Amino acid sequence: MSISDPLIKELKGHILEATKASCNGAILDTQSFILPLCQVLEAIFRKGLINAVHSAFGLTKRDYWSWVEKTSQTSTGLQGSFKSTVEAVTNNQCVATPQGRGRLFIRHALKSKCLHIPVETIVRLRCNDGIYDEESIIGNEILGEIFLSLLYQCSHIDFDLKLENASFLDETWQLPIYQEYELVPCMDLGVFLGHVNGRAVVVKVEEGSVAAEDNKIEVGDVIDEAFGICINGWRRGRVSSLLRQKRGLPVSLKVIKGHYANGSVFPGVVPLLRRLHLDVDSLQEQFREVALAESQETSLTNNQLGGQTVQYLGSVSVGGSGDVSQIEHAVTAVSTQNRRPVAVTLITGEIGVQTLLKTNRKTVLNHSYTEISSCGRRNDMPDYFAYIAGDTSCSISSHFTCYVFRAATVEQSRDILLTLADGFHRTHWAV
Template identity: 90%
Template sequence: MSISDPLIKDLKGHILEATKASFNGPLLDTQPFILPLCQVLEAIFRKGLNNAVHSAFGLTKRDYWSWVEKTAHTSAGLQGCFKRTVEAVATNQSVTTPQGRGRLFIRHALKSKCLHVPVETVVRMKCNDGVYEEDSIIGNEILGEIFLSLLYQCSHIDFDPKLENASFLDETWQLPIYQEYELVPCMDLGVYLGHVSGRAVVVRVEDGSVAAEDNKIEVGDVIDEAFGICINGWRRGRVSSLLRQKRGLPVSLKVIKGHYADGSVYPGIVPLLQRLHLDVNSLQEQFREVALAESQETSLINNQLEGQTVQYLGSISVGSSGDVSKIEHAVIAVSNQNRPAIGVILVTGEIGVQTLLKTNRKMILNHSYTEISSCGRRNDMPDYFAYIAGDTSCSISSHFMCYVFKAVTVEQSRDILLTLADGFHRTHWAV
């Protein structure tokens, strides 16, 4: 057998991508290389696997999860995190097949940095026991070492997959969007469920109900957990019974969304929708209309948040009064502090004013118009402007701060003050 293998080459490429991306923080499921990385790992675990097992019922087939689980129980001196990972997978109620458990193990082991441990038992400890054929990667002396070295490299990368998102691993590697919600206490969520293949699929949502708010729960969604309890395999009526038992408590739900952000239906849910006689094409059209509307709304908000580029000079306390007369002195006091000016974007919205760093748009100031008592500028420094805000609503606040800025031009300073004045009725400003 050649000492090279296409699967090893693919794995090297994915690990290189992961290593580069990890410099920016833990790797989430949203990274595009996570899915192909997991798929190629599974392909290597399956290549050359001797899956024929003699039992009292004759020859049966096993998947790689079988020997991984057995290794955790029979091999002494292995890492504790590996054994805890295997136990977590074995007791997980979201997966029921060896394929699902194997896939969940790969995701768990990437996060806990122990995927190399079972492979070590075959490659280094020679505990193959006929599990892998000679034409496999793990069973080959040279390729096994190469694979093991790549898994060691994985153990230095911070993977952070959403492990709760496991319910469809029995059928597919393709993951849905997984959301967690906490709804207000109620007796009736306004949700009607259809039970198929052990899953609770939303078939109708009442308009104006708690569940319908902001499209949290939609037709085609699958309720995965309620109040921290996995409801896969539950009979009809048990969810309603659980709601009655938890009466008066916030309703915590974990939901598998029936569609992606672009409105396309999650493929794993399609067979369930069809068995419940739901029109998949009609649903997808609805989802895409909502996604388009949300995209347009987001675009509008982003346009509104473009704001004005100015310099932020700093702030100073002006005492227990936020009167406009305090602005002239505050502007001089802050400018005399000789602090380095910070490039910012000043966003005047419908309900308040936000100040974002120009470099990364991180918010450093946020005041509602009800907190702002006055705004203005000095006649002799017309490119400087400021506003005064209390630590709560200005009508009851006992402490006020003045925030001072420098505009690019005198005209920009004037226009910003006019916009601020339009935002609240109490403002007095000087030009």
């Protein structure tokens, strides 16, 4: 057998992408290589897997999840993170098939840095007893070692994956948008549900209701959890009964959105919508019209106000001095804290600087120029920039905080600093 394999080559490419991206923070589900990375990992786990096994009940079939789960139960001396990961997957009510559990395991294990452990039992401990044939990667002495070394590399990457987003892994690797909401206590949410294949699908939302506010809940969404309880597989009426039991409490929901940000319908819900006699094409057209309108409105607002898309990395107190000399240390302090960057729009107006979330345009920061004492960037990190603001007018403030951002390019960072400097003449900054 050749000592090379196209799946190994593909995996190397995705891991290289993840390694480079991890220099800017934890890896999120939104990054483009996550889906193909998980898919190629599954393909390697399945290649050469001996599916047909005999038991007392006749001929059965298994997926890679079967031997992974058995390894955690029968092998001793394995890391606790691996066993707790397998236990979490086993107890998860959102997945019901070996395929779904195997996929959830891959995602869990990437996050908990233990994906290499079950492979070690076969590659290093030679526990390949009827699991993989000679055409496999994991069962081959050389390819198994190469695969294992790549998984070791994965264990040094921080994956911050949303593990609650698991309900459609039985059917597809493609993940929907997953939202968590806490709605005000109310007698009636204004939501009508249709139940199909054990899922609670929103078929109607009353205009002006709590659920309809800001399009939190829309037709085509799937209610995944209510009050922290997974409702997959619930019969009709149980959700209403739960709401009555929790009357007077804030309504916490976890929702699988029926469409993506661009308005396209999530493929996993299409069969459900059709079973409920909803017009998928009409819904998609509505979603895309709304997405286009929101995009145009955001673009117009940002252009009018001079907004620029950047990443907000966080802030750090710099004490009683807001001098520009504080920026170099502050940028280092924030950039080494491994905080998750947040996509924002930075708007430099006539009287101050405003920072809005890209997702919903809510205000994150708002400082007048009289509060800002300095702005600048490090010479060795020119795409990072920051400004320092006092808790009141900077001329009398006794406490200052440095707010750190990262621009898409060095040129954007420079332009923003020039705009800030133009906004308040007393600012000193370094390029």
